[in-house]
Amino acid sequence: MSADSYSGQESCKPVAVEKGVAMYRHLLVPIDETDLSTVTVGNAVELARALGARITFFHAQINRSSSFLINASENAGYNFQEQAGELLTKAEAAAQAQGVACAVASSVSDSLYQAIIDAAGEANCDLIFMASHGLRSNMGMTLGSQTLQVLMNSEIPVLVSSTRNLPIQTLAIGIIRNEHRLLAEVLRAWLHLGSTSIAAGGAPLDHQLLREMVHYIKAFPVALHHPKETEYLFARLRERTNEFDAELDELERQHERDRELADALAESVESYCAGKLGVAELDAAVNRYAHFMWEHMGREEGVILPAAQRELTDNDWNELNEAFSKNGDPRFSGTADANFRQLYSRIVALVPSPDGK
Template identity: 60%
Template sequence: MYRHLLVPIDGTDLSTETISNAVELARTLGARITFFHAQPNHAAAFSGDAEIVRLTSPADYDYAYQGRARELLAKAESAARALGVPCDSSTTVSDSPYRAIIAAAQDAGCDLIYMASHGRRSSIGMMLGSQTLKVLVNAGMPVLVAATTNPPATSQAIGIIRDEHRSLAAVLHAWLHLLGTEQGPHDPPRDARMRAMIHYIKAFPLALHHPKEEEYLFRKLRERTSRCNAELDELERQHERDMQLVDELAAAVERHLAGETDVAAVKDAVSRYALFIWEHMGREEGVILPAAQRYLTPADWDEINAVFSENGDPRFGGDTDAEFKRLFSRIVNLASSPDTK
């Protein structure tokens, strides 16, 4: 039976579904996963859009062609850790994705490549489909291709909710990684990074994600059935408790930065908060999302998907999602990064 999966990922919406399916498969098999991302060699081009971006906006260039890979892999690892699946990740720069995928599988000692077929509905889809075919033909090892299509509103909304969960889990994992490593002489100040993490948690999971869940997902589920009311009540209480815990966590950080406590006290506080969050997200994904799939109507899912996709509620504002992504990327890229070849 297969013991080690290589799972190539990209930045498409379909990648979220691929990661979830791969993690479920690995969990069933008792296997581990190596997530892999192949970046195009934009830096080798001395003309075109990539060079313009590099010259005019170095920060955007670094994110688009380096930081984005670490961000994608951090969230993929969070999905695996949530289900107790051992994992690691790597990224490389290559203009031949299929060769990079095969080489990564061989280097990691994988015995199965799990990847998605993106279909042929567009020129991009045809290109990605051709890479999958080349892996199938040249891998020299088993390749499992999961057919994916444009997902319905139900799958899109659930994918976004899970992706937001993974973002928070990745931030907490990065924070624990930060606290478990020595401060290097050239590292950014740790106080700025920890305050950025507190700001992220307050500004997005607390102020954005939880309200969307309660106002749309939870409300719709209450309208369709009373069977989940007790669980929904508990989750809403946990949302309130979450705010209290984050305030306590922020206070613990400030006490440490003021020299009143050592780093172990902060690490203990972050660990307790992480356990609370992982249990909370597990209840939502293990109980509420399956119930929502059972009871909600297609019209319900259309509304939920629209809100989670575009932050459609005017309370959230149009720029919130972009800020969310920028801050998340900054945190995971400052605090930790997977191996790069």
């Protein structure tokens, strides 16, 4: 067994070089449903991109026979299996957005650390990349103890990403990126539906599912996510520097353009449901919208977020984190969060996976 560790997203790449992990080509990254798991995914993707490596994201589920480990307060309608699927698909979307090859896997086990070790072996991984924040997840996964057990028992090297004392900016940025991943997965699922239908000779698409996807796009990124960025992140960055005003102006124009495109997409869906538009035409409209959003999110994540990390103060980040994590606006209620979470879960669950399972 060998083990290394690093702390913080910004130190990921240099530490990887200093500790000589450039030989690694396939990372196993266990994830859970905690907020810090989003940061772990981001760190793992950065490391894999620097190394030219690929990732297998892995989620170990508690055996249902060990029901005392399951949090009984889970919201009704938010299925355990759907939640596991959501975690893996969000992680996959994060990797694909950065051009990192990845796969996903999950298992049900009474021994989570052993499941992680077994998964690494089965996928022929040469490095296990884990977080260690000592927090128990709602599924019973105490990553602190599980990480220790993996370190003690794995014959595969383990790189531990310490996330217990994360910079406040990492948490705020993690929320923004996580919301990007949610939209990315809905769009990717929709593109999969269209291509599958076309390949089957124009097989009909589920009208309810299409309308739910449109509702998600119009009500979440357009009505909630973009205003948060404009009113909090963009405004703070404008106060600190005018270097990025032109880019921020363009992104705000794109926010308005997104509203127009989402309305047009809704019209396309209704035309399809009324039999006035074919599958190929609808798929073309979805592709246009998706490519617009890929470019938009890429500009935010590639230009604005790094600029904010350089320019904003700790007080700025404290305010941003509070606003984003608590949705500091009456429009962004906890009820709305729960509704969108459940809607996202339904969309992911209703869309067939590429292997047909």
